[in-house]
Amino acid sequence: MYVCLCNAIRDREFAAAANGAANVADVFRRCGRKPQCGKCLPDVANFIEETLVEAGSMKAIAAE
Numbered sequence: 001m002y003v004c005l006c007n008a009i010r011d012r013e014f015a016a017a018a019n020g021a022a023n024v025a026d027v028f029r030r031c032g033r034k035p036q037c038g039k040c041l042p043d044v045a046n047f048i049e050e051t052l053v054e055a056g057s058m059k060a061i062a063a064e
């Protein structure tokens with residue numbers, strides 16, 4: 001599914017780029033593109049948050 005229509009970036013590409021990204025601009029840089037209209041920025045931020053939650057869950061599981 002396309003998340004960023006301006007740049008034709010799909011959810012899978014954002015999910016991969018968000019892993020370890022510092023911020024939304026970093027995700028776009030990793031995708032080799034720049035934000036344009038900005039409508040997708042909250043969704044991109046959610047991808048970063050999801051990767052952080054997943055990383056935290058993995059650390060919690062590893063610590064058990």
Ligand code: FES
Nearest residue numbers: 004006036037040
């Ligand atoms: S939809 Fe992503 S910058 Fe416009």
